[in-house]
Amino acid sequence: MEVRDREFYDLIARGLENNGISFQDYIDEMFAEKYNKPETPGFDWEPDMQDDFEFKQISATARVYTMATYVDFDSPGPVKHTEGFELGSDKMPRMKHEFNIDEAKIRLHMQALQQFGVFSERMAQSVENLLFESTDMLLGGNYNSLKFQRHQAVSKGQFDIIAENNPQGITGVSIDFHVPGKNRWEIAWWKKDGTLNADITPLEDLKNKVTYIRQTCYAPVDHIEVNKITWDKFIMIPAVRQALGYIKNPLVTTADAAVQIGVSLLDDEMKVLVEKYVGAPITIIDSVSVVEKFDKKTRTVSTPTLQSFDENVFVFVPSSRIGTIKAVTPIVINDPAARIAFYDEGRTVITQTFDAYNKVQKISSELTALCVPNVVRQMYYLTVKASK
Known part of the structure; x- marks a missing residue:
């Protein structure tokens, strides 16, 4: 008599055994190149993991070669500071999600097994595809979460966990990264009805801020970051087009002629001219994040999109x-009924379990991580808003 125990229905085991590899080997082999590092420019993994959830935000400055100190002949030199002071501390959020290989999928493969009598190469490939797609969605989702964290931390100076970006989890959590209030400016380019204010000089405003930061605050400006929607609005402003026309051809004698030149410029040309005039490279952030939202009333799932980088703000970033x-x-508890694999050099844990009661195999991911900026004292924000 054939015994149909948990091992009989364990599709993942059959797929892995067909290749003669462990769950960890499978993760290492299949995802070594696709997700070799998060897409979080300016943020790399902290070399060491920590054992508790509380993180400390340590202030750092852009790398500068400070001058040596003049001392008496027999006096030692002062020790250079390698770490800044603590700006604050908070708790790191935990990210979890999972995929189920449900009863319908299990039955489909079992029917094929009964029909052919063996677990064929084609069936093994089908199971492997299930495993790959599920794990790929989990790891890709983790990296998208880190990218969203990064863009929120840079564009807002804080990270908020709210219903809009975490509809199925905790809400009302705000992690402040302590950008000084004096580093934030507001300027009105538009009216409440969306029309432009008269006599605005957006291009000059950006140049003046770069000059002020460098010459008055004595802080570096490595580059400026801006949301693509905001950038597209910016380059469509007639005053910007006119200014670019004058920059492109200094011999232009009338404003109308300058506007015509500005209108004829391609997007890439405009970006180069703006960077030269302002005096800093500009990074345009075109990133959309997708969340999964369940509507209890209609019992449907939707996937609304969010702008990862906030609109209407130019961020002056001091360093790459x-x-x-x-x-x-x-923390992983040894469970003989579970398969466990690690990713991101041990930071992410992928767990595969079998739920006998609900007749599903689960593949879940857990990662507790946060993008924490450490140069916030030298980050400056110009927020564009409507006039009152």
Whole structure:
């Protein structure tokens, strides 16, 4: 008599055994190149993981070669400071999600097994595809979450967990990264009805801020970051087109002629001219994040999109290195009924379990991590708003 126990219905085991590899080997082999590092410019993994959820935000400055100190002949030199002071501390959020290989999928493969009598190469490939797609969605979702964290930390100076970006989890959590209030400016380019204010000089406003930061605040400006929607609005402003026309051809004698030149410029040309005039490279952030939302009334799932980088703000960033991704060491309890694999050098844990009651195999991911900027004292924000 054939025994149909948990092992009989364990599709993942059949797929892995067909290739003669473990769950960890499978993760290492299949995802070594696709997700070799998060897409979080300026933020790399903190080398060491920590054991508790509390993180400390340590202030850092852009790398500068400070002058040596003049001392008496027999006096030692002062020790250079390698770490800044603590700006604050908070708790790191934990990210979890999972995929189910449900009863319908299990039955489909079992029917094929009964029909052919063996677990064929084609069936093994089908199971492997299920495993790959599920794991791929989990790891890709984690990296998209880190990218969203990064863009929120840079564009807002804080990270908020709210219903809009976390509809199925905790809400009302705000992690402040302590950008000084004096580093934030507001300027009105538009009226409440959306029309432009008269006599605005957006291009000059950006140049003046770069000059002020460098010459008055004595802070570096490595580059400026801006949301693509905001950038597209910016380059469509007639005053910007006119200014670019004059920059492109200094011999132009009338404003109308300058506007015509500005209108004829391609997007790439405009960006180069703006960067030369302002005096800093501009990074345009075109990133959309997708969340999964369940409507209890209609019992349907929707996937609304969010702008990862906030609109209507220009962020003056002091360095290409903005911070680090801090992570907590995951705790794994030995469970003979579970398959466990690690990713991101041990920061992410992928667990595969079998739920006998609900007749599903689960593949879940857990990562406790946060993009924490450490140069916030030298980050400056110009928010564009409507006039009152």
